Amino acid sequence: MGVRYCPDTLWRVPFATMYQTKIASILRIFCKKAYICTLNLNGMFSSASELWKGFVNLFYPNLCFCCTTDLKYGEQYICGHCLYDLPVTGFYRERGNPVEQMFWGRVLVEYATANYFYKKGNRIQTLIHQVKYHGQKEIGEFLGREMGKNLRASAFAEVDMVVPVPLHPEKFRKRGYNQSEWIAAGVCKEIDKPLDTRTLVRRHAADSQTRRKRYERWENVMAGFGLTVPDALSGKHVLLIDDVITTGATLEACIHALQYTADTKVSVATLAIASS
Numbered sequence: 001m002g003v004r005y006c007p008d009t010l011w012r013v014p015f016a017t018m019y020q021t022k023i024a025s026i027l028r029i030f031c032k033k034a035y036i037c038t039l040n041l042n043g044m045f046s047s048a049s050e051l052w053k054g055f056v057n058l059f060y061p062n063l064c065f066c067c068t069t070d071l072k073y074g075e076q077y078i079c080g081h082c083l084y085d086l087p088v089t090g091f092y093r094e095r096g097n098p099v100e101q102m103f104w105g106r107v108l109v110e111y112a113t114a115n116y117f118y119k120k121g122n123r124i125q126t127l128i129h130q131v132k133y134h135g136q137k138e139i140g141e142f143l144g145r146e147m148g149k150n151l152r153a154s155a156f157a158e159v160d161m162v163v164p165v166p167l168h169p170e171k172f173r174k175r176g177y178n179q180s181e182w183i184a185a186g187v188c189k190e191i192d193k194p195l196d197t198r199t200l201v202r203r204h205a206a207d208s209q210t211r212r213k214r215y216e217r218w219e220n221v222m223a224g225f226g227l228t229v230p231d232a233l234s235g236k237h238v239l240l241i242d243d244v245i246t247t248g249a250t251l252e253a254c255i256h257a258l259q260y261t262a263d264t265k266v267s268v269a270t271l272a273i274a275s276s
């Protein structure tokens, strides 16, 4: 590059230009080195965190709860293969499905579904067993989200709120959590509706023992649930959530309680339906 000379200050311009160029180039090199150094440090930190993860994994391996193979990056609780193979029912898009039929002639239900088939020895039985008896409540939320992904594009998304079937207080004390509440929390995240765990409550067993004799046995079951505020759900459409539906008696009792006021609509979604 040519140097231009000023006629008045013959030497100053070329020298100043030279220094400016040098300083600029030194600054450029410094910045580049500082940038590379930051990248290396980031790399070192991320390698250290990967190393730590690997170390922890040696003692607490992250395994699939169904088939015990190592989980890959991005997989949670269940490997992709097992998740894909879960026995889904597809009932949420089928009017008059077997879950809806269970309530026919018993109680009025808007929509009803169960997301998976529950059979002795199948993957869903293994997972629900983990949720209920091995403290793995997060799997309940995970499966609830899987169900919610189906429900959000269906008629079930019309509901105003999600209510889990309350656990018997004695069982709650023993387990420390209500599995249906965790499943419901997962559903709420996907369909973007509020979770209500306060309005529907389970009455103590003592209540049913002190029933008058003229009540039939099923009436005692029906009396097992109640509302904290009787007209709290007036004009609302409630989505009732449970883990497994077998005879539907518990859900029927909950629905009776929820429909304390005639203008409350109820739909039902359970994680699974027991089948032989």
Ligand SMILES: [Zn+2]
Residues within 6 Å of the ligand: 064, 065, 066, 067, 068, 069, 078, 079, 080, 081, 082, 083
């Ligand atoms: Zn697996």
